Amino acid sequence: MYRWLLLSYPRDYRRKRGAEILETVRDTAVTHRGTRVAANLVRHGLRARLGRPASRTVVLWATVFTLACGLFTASFGTWLTWLGSRPLDHDELAVAVNQLYPDKPVSHIDRDDPPSVFIIYGSPLSWSSASDLLLGDGGEYSLAGLGASFEQLPADSRPRVLAELLQRLRASGWDDTEAVYSNAYDCVPDDPRCDPATIPSNITVYAQRGDDILEVSINDDSTTPKMSLALTRSTPWSAYPVGVVAFVLGALSGWCLFGWASRRLEVRGPLAQGSAKFLFGFAMVMWWAPILLSTSLMLSHHLSEPHPRWHPLWEWLGQPAMSLAFLCGCLALGVAALSHRLPADQTLAHP
Template identity: 80%
Template sequence: MHRWLLLSYPRDYRRKRAAEILETVHDIAPTGRGPRVAADLVRHGLRARLGRPASRTVVVWASIFAVACGLFAASFGTWLTWLGSRPLDHNELAAAVGQLYPDKEVSHIDEDGPPSVFIIYGSPLSWSFASELLLGDGAEYSLAELGASFEQLPADSRPLVLAELRQRLHAAGWEYAEPVYSNAYDCIPGDMRCDPASIPSNITVYAQRSDNILEVEINADNTTPLMGFTLTRSTPWSAYPAGVVAFVLGTLSGWWLFGWASRRTEGRHPLVQRLAEFLCGFAMFLWWAPILLSMPLMLSHHLSEPHVRWHLLWEWLGQPTMSLPFLLGGLMLILALGLAALPYRQPADQPLARG
């Protein structure tokens, strides 16, 4: 087993010191410290991959880069699982609404299924939407949904409508969350005409049955009181293991890639080193700034109201709303890797990286 653990070390390091390391490990193993020795082998091997033994910050930068790679890899892995989810069917929505309210006539219902699992402005993502995606409208890229609505009881009877809705959802086998109240409109804070207590509230109830999620909104508009229904899919079960596996693979790959570039730029001309470090550092700023901005907001949003389905993983990373910084950061990393890949002759007396 210990021989396999040596794969955590760089190839040149293994060629020179593998026999010595294994001999030392075999001497220590009978003392009962096998698990600790194995952990130390991996830890020192990962550190040796980074080179720069005198540096105190290279591990920090490698960790920042590797975790970012893991998060984006997990996001991509969950996205792939979503592509295999069951397509939405307008007949399912019609059946669900008809089962809940067989005594009411639907005034509007989507009659065609969506063209793909994710859409932007009603269409599948394509190169024609590149400008919208990169220049601030990335939030429009979202899960496809189907809608239906009909006129319901007057707005002053909405508490009775809500109570009846809960009863019908329970009878139809739907598991529903607590209702979410939101202002029907906003007014300017501090304005004498602004009385927050008088603003009517829309009521939204989220329910789940099997892989279907039904969002029911009771509109507060006194002129055209409506009840709206939106059907979407729940998160596929395969998204969770796929996200975990993708995160581990992405993190390890990010560490390996950073270590390769770090060792390749060690001992190079100072201009090459500084330029590569600047490109990598600024790229990490462009990658992590959206993440650090989005994660607290998403967490606060999830804690403030019930959710039957958590928001998609890439939304926690600020994507694709902030896809332009991500793309610019990726281009900078490509330039940094290009600098690391430039051929050069390593001095014969330069020591190998030590763990």
């Protein structure tokens, strides 16, 4: 087992000191717990990959880079599991609507299946959507859904409509959540015309049955109050184990990549080291600023209302809404990693 754990050390280090390390470990394992010896072996091996033994900050920067790589890799892995989820079927929506309100005419219902699991402006993601993703509209890339709506709800009996809706959901086998009330529109605070007591409110109820999630909204409109339904899929169960495995693999790969670049940079001149450090710092700002901003906003959003399905991991990382910053960071890392030819220590042989 210990021989396999030597893979945590860089290759050159293993060639020079591998036999000595194994001999020391086998002698130490007699008087110490094997798990502790193995953990120390891996810890020292990962540190040896970073080079720069006198540096006190290289471990911190490697950790920052490693966590980012793990998070982005995990988000990509969960995205792949979503692509393999069961596609939406407009017939399922028609059945759900008929179960809830067989006595009420439907003003609109989607009669075609979505073109893909995720869409942007109603269309599948393609190269033609690159400008939308990179120039501020990446937030439009979202999970596809099917919708239906009813017109002419009685405006003076919304509590009765809500109570009837909850009763019908439970009778049809849906597990509903607590109703969420939100203002129908926003107004400027401290404005004399802004009276929170008079602002109409919308009601949203989330319900789940199997892998189906139904979002029912009762819109408070004095002219044409209506109820709208949106059918989407729940998060695939495979997204969780795949996300964990992808995070571990991405983090390990990120650590090894950082270590390779760190050891390679040790032999460079001050100018090369300074430019590489600047580009690395710029890349980390481009990666972590969207993560910190989006995570705080998402956490506040999830705590403010119930969510039968959490937003996918990439939205917590600010993607693809801030994909331009992410690509700028990748470009900076690529420039920093460009190889520079080292002077060859060779002499010409004379005949």
